[in-house]
Amino acid sequence: MEYFENALRLEDYRKLRESVGWLNFNEEQTARALCRSLYTILVVSEGQAVGMGRLIGDGVYDTIVDVVVAPDYQKAGIGTQIMNRLLAYIEENTPAGGRTSVQLIAEKGKEGFYKTLGFQEIPNAHCGSGMRKIFRK
Numbered sequence: 001m002e003y004f005e006n007a008l009r010l011e012d013y014r015k016l017r018e019s020v021g022w023l024n025f026n027e028e029q030t031a032r033a034l035c036r037s038l039y040t041i042l043v044v045s046e047g048q049a050v051g052m053g054r055l056i057g058d059g060v061y062d063t064i065v066d067v068v069v070a071p072d073y074q075k076a077g078i079g080t081q082i083m084n085r086l087l088a089y090i091e092e093n094t095p096a097g098g099r100t101s102v103q104l105i106a107e108k109g110k111e112g113f114y115k116t117l118g119f120q121e122i123p124n125a126h127c128g129s130g131m132r133k134i135f136r137k
Contacts, residue, residue, distance in 0.1 A: 001045050001078065003085065008040040012049035016068045038062065039089045041082050045073065053082040055089060062090055064104040083117050105130065 010031050014024050024030065034040070036056070043051030051069040055062055064086055069078045087102070094100045106114050111121060123129045 001043060001050075001081075003081065004042045004044065005085075006037075006040050008034060008037070008042045008052055008054065009049075010034060012042060013052065013066070016049055016052050016070060017066070019070045020068055022068070039086065041085050043069070043073075043078055043082065051078045051082055053086050055086050059093060059100060061101050061103070064102065067104075079113065080117075083114075087117065103130070105132070 010027070013030065013034060014027075017024050025033070033056075034054075037054045038057055038059075039055040041051075041053045042049060049070075050073040053067040054065050056065055057063050064083070067079060067082055067086075069076075069082070090100055090102055102119075104114065104119065106119075115121070120127075
């Protein structure tokens, strides 16, 4: 398994999303989003993309998105490696005396995985419910 930083290509992104049954976004919109990522991880095995993760944000509020491991490669620790690398990037780039708030939206049933990495479900004692709004054209 090889892990590459900031090497995620549009075709790998779309293929990996499809592999887990996620819908793809418009190609132009996706290309623009990939260019605006703060940091990405691409996992390759035998020349094939088998995992990815992206970090978006501004360094104060960062969001982890698109954490995907192809079905044939799941349960092998790849997702944990992706997350550890994304979180290490955040830790390295949080200045002394600073604070970075990191959030994500877990796929239903995957909350336990993220809890093992220190994430807390919301709502909790300090946060209300996470919310989102989707625009379609």
